Amino acid sequence: MSTPSAEFALNPLDVLRERFAGAISRLYAGTPGEGQDPLIAASKNPKFGDYQCNAAMALGKLVGKPPREVAEALLKAVEIGDIAEPLTGANIAGPGFINITLRADALATLLSRLDTADLGLPAPAKRERVVVDLCGVNLAKQMHVGHLRSTVIGDTIARALSRAGAEVIRQNHVGDWGLPIAMVIAALIREHGTGDPAKYLHELDQLDRAYKRAQAECKGHDELVEAVRHCGSPKLAAEWEDELKQATAAEAKLADAKRTLMALQNREPTELAVWKRIYAVTMAECLRVAAELSADVRDEHSAGESSYAEELGPVVDELLRRGVAEESQGAVVVRVEGIAEPCLIRKSDGAFLYATTDVCAIRRRVQKLGAARVVYCVDARQSLHFRQVFGAAERAGYTALPGGEKATLMHAAFGTILGEDGRPFKTRTGENVRLTALLQEAEERALAAALSRNPDLEPAEQKKVAHAVAVAAIRYTDLSTERIKDYVFSFDRMLAFEGNTGPYLLYALVRVRSIFRKAAERGVDAVKESGAALRIGEPAEKALALALLRYPQTVRDVAQTCEPHRLCAYLYELAGAFAVFFDQCPVLAAKDEGTRAARLSLCRLTERVLADGLGVLGIPLVDRM
RNA sequence: GCCCCGGUAGCUCAAUUGGAUAGAGCUUUGGUCUUCGGAACCAAAGGUUGCAGGUUCGAGUCCUGCCCGGGGUACCA
Numbered sequence: 041m042s043t044p045s046a047e048f049a050l051n052p053l054d055v056l057r058e059r060f061a062g063a064i065s066r067l068y069a070g071t072p073g074e075g076q077d078p079l080i081a082a083s084k085n086p087k088f089g090d091y092q093c094n095a096a097m098a099l100g101k102l103v104g105k106p107p108r109e110v111a112e113a114l115l116k117a118v119e120i121g122d123i124a125e126p127l128t129g130a131n132i133a134g135p136g137f138i139n140i141t142l143r144a145d146a147l148a149t150l151l152s153r154l155d156t157a158d159l160g161l162p163a164p165a166k167r168e169r170v171v172v173d174l175c176g177v178n179l180a181k182q183m184h185v186g187h188l189r190s191t192v193i194g195d196t197i198a199r200a201l202s203r204a205g206a207e208v209i210r211q212n213h214v215g216d217w218g219l220p221i222a223m224v225i226a227a228l229i230r231e232h233g234t235g236d237p238a239k240y241l242h243e244l245d246q247l248d249r250a251y252k253r254a255q256a257e258c259k260g261h262d263e264l265v266e267a268v269r270h271c272g273s274p275k276l277a278a279e280w281e282d283e284l285k286q287a288t289a290a291e292a293k294l295a296d297a298k299r300t301l302m303a304l305q306n307r308e309p310t311e312l313a314v315w316k317r318i319y320a321v322t323m324a325e326c327l328r329v330a331a332e333l334s335a336d337v338r339d340e341h342s343a344g345e346s347s348y349a350e351e352l353g354p355v356v357d358e359l360l361r362r363g364v365a366e367e368s369q370g371a372v373v374v375r376v377e378g379i380a381e382p383c384l385i386r387k388s389d390g391a392f393l394y395a396t397t398d399v400c401a402i403r404r405r406v407q408k409l410g411a412a413r414v415v416y417c418v419d420a421r422q423s424l425h426f427r428q429v430f431g432a433a434e435r436a437g438y439t440a441l442p443g444g445e446k447a448t449l450m451h452a453a454f455g456t457i458l459g460e461d462g463r464p465f466k467t468r469t470g471e472n473v474r475l476t477a478l479l480q481e482a483e484e485r486a487l488a489a490a491l492s493r494n495p496d497l498e499p500a501e502q503k504k505v506a507h508a509v510a511v512a513a514i515r516y517t518d519l520s521t522e523r524i525k526d527y528v529f530s531f532d533r534m535l536a537f538e539g540n541t542g543p544y545l546l547y548a549l550v551r552v553r554s555i556f557r558k559a560a561e562r563g564v565d566a567v568k569e570s571g572a573a574l575r576i577g578e579p580a581e582k583a584l585a586l587a588l589l590r591y592p593q594t595v596r597d598v599a600q601t602c603e604p605h606r607l608c609a610y611l612y613e614l615a616g617a618f619a620v621f622f623d624q625c626p627v628l629a630a631k632d633e634g635t636r637a638a639r640l641s642l643c644r645l646t647e648r649v650l651a652d653g654l655g656v657l658g659i660p661l662v663d664r665m
Numbered sequence: 666g667c668c669c670c671g672g673u674a675g676c677u678c679a680a681u682u683g684g685a686u687a688g689a690g691c692u693u694u695g696g697u698c699u700u701c702g703g704a705a706c707c708a709a710a711g712g713u714u715g716c717a718g719g720u721u722c723g724a725g726u727c728c729u730g731c732c733c734g735g736g737g738u739a740c741c742a
Contacts, residue, residue, distance in 0.1 A: 085686080424669070546704095555702095623697090
């Protein structure tokens with residue numbers, strides 16, 4: 041996420057940072073203050089100017105002079121006359137803050153640099169390769185609310201990285217292997233025989249039911265039953281007859297599942313055919329749901345657990361041989377510094393675990409795919425698991441890139457979606473809420489709300505608008521707060537359309553677009569005029585311009601930190617700045633043609649940044665709503 | 666027990682990673698508008714940032730100890 045050199049910078053922060061750094065190094069060469077960060081920041085309060093330099097306090101400490109004296113020296117030494125109003129003693133405030141106000145013409149120049157095809161985010165010469173682990177579909181299960189955050193946040197992080205110039209490889213770590221799947225396969229073969237599974241298996245709902253059935257059938261083996269069985273009392277055994285029968289049946293089913301798992305691992309045609317069918321049926325449905333949420337998760341992003349099956353044994357053996365792993369209580373573990381619980385990579389019965397797969401995944405992603413960064417967009421409850429796996433991979437040397445540099449592993453953890461009761465979000469019957477159901481209800485509500493405000497909405501457009509607003513509401517809610525925090529799911533709040541919501545941002549886009557539509561109706565050549573020179577006069581124009589200039593760095597920050605809520609907050613502020621501008625600065629009815637053209641340019645740029653930003657959030661765009 | 670995460674206005678959340686008087690939205694009250702979409706804009710009201718110490722020019726942010734809530738804690742994924 042490199043920043044452009046200040047010479048071509050469009051971000052005032054970059055320009056000011058460079059100029060003040062220059063002044064500091066000239067003034068304090070050879071002193072402890074020489075390398076002091078200029079500490080340039082956008083001012084929170086307009087009365088402190090547009091930007092501020094906060095370095096004088098730290099410098100004062102370093103060179104043993106009063107901070108205000110340092111500030112005085114700084115503002116005399118720094119050369120920013122080309123972009124800022126002249127600095128005088130009046131610009132020094134408080135303990136030594138230097139307040140800076142940009143010149144209107146400089147603002148226009150900077151804005152024109154933003155007005156390029158890439159909106160200030162040119163592709164860097166060296167594109168960093170990043171793997172984003174997202175979505176996490178499970179075979180034989182519908183996409184439900186438990187997949188929402190990984191899909192939406194992961195997709196947005198991937199988009200931000202890509203927009204900031206990274207080469208992104210999305211990886212859907214599909215849960216397509218292991219005993220649970222074997223249980224389903226075993227159950228299906230018992231129920232339908234060994235014939236072609238395509239003949240009886242058509243949709244995911246069948247599998248969803250089969251999965252639950254298989255889970256239930258294999259359960260029933262608890263410690264109480266075990267105790268009764270072993271106590272040898274005929275009386276107790278008679279009383280517990282049903283439970284014992286159930287347990288015996290469950291054990292048989294479980295044994296069947298384990299046999300099936302072995303068969304699957306040996307690529308037996310019957311089991312493999314059922315597995316393939318389950319895979320096809322599941323993915324067709326789940327990828328369609330992902331697409332409806334405008335998440336870019338496609339078949340080629342799938343890298344299921346099954347694809348690591350062949351690597352597990354050799355990796356564990358290798359780690360044992362190299363002394364990275366050790367035997368412990370019959371199992372194989374990798375001990376990780378600073379964590380009490382070791383990372384378990386082979387069970388005492390010889391089977392592998394999900395940690396084994398994840399260690400192999402790191403090896404593949406870094407050493408084969410060449411990822412300099414791997415971002416895991418996974419539930420925060422997996423935090424310990426990833427600390428263990430990252431530590432194990434590190435010890436194994438799997439985080440070393442082919443060139444020798446070390447890859448960065450990051451768990452972009454997110455909190456839980458809660459119901460109104462504060463417990464994890466479920467249906468009244470305790471089921472997981474399906475994403476299709478969620479989306480459908482959101483669309484119905486969105487349509488009703490849209491029609492109540494805009495009854496003239498063309499029937500042909502209604503479906504598109506309802507979908508865009510629903511996706512905007514759902515995604516924005518999920519993205520707009522810090523991802524580590526839990527949130528309570530509420531249709532009412534996300535579709536309230538007032539304040540900080542996805543629909544509000546769409547509304548801002550619709551309003552700016554309607555200006556151009558109106559322009560066309562009135563015969564104004566908006567395309568030509570909006571290419572006119574920018575001119576910043578009114579306070580509302582200036583505030584909008586300052587907001588626009590922050591866009592590229594905001595996207596880079598989101599890519600760096602994997603925190604989409606920063607982009608949400610930015611876009612909300614931009615939408616707010618535009619709303620004020622829209623309120624106070626007539627565009628088509630501007631007092632003269634020059635002003636109209638300049639304002640059309642500002643509108644065009646606002647439209648482009650809003651659309652681009654909404655695109656990074658994965659929110660579908662509309663012209664009307 | 667140990668580990669991780671959270672605690673900010675009545676409610677939902679921010680706070681540019683240590684900067685000025687902690688900001689938005691919702692709610693409430695009042696106001697703006699013969700004008701490009703009122704899903705708007707402006708203003709008022711609302712705070713011991715869980716508690717107590719510490720670090721320093723400066724702490725919601727960092728360090729220590731407590732309190733409350735959630736989660737995780739060796740052979741499920």
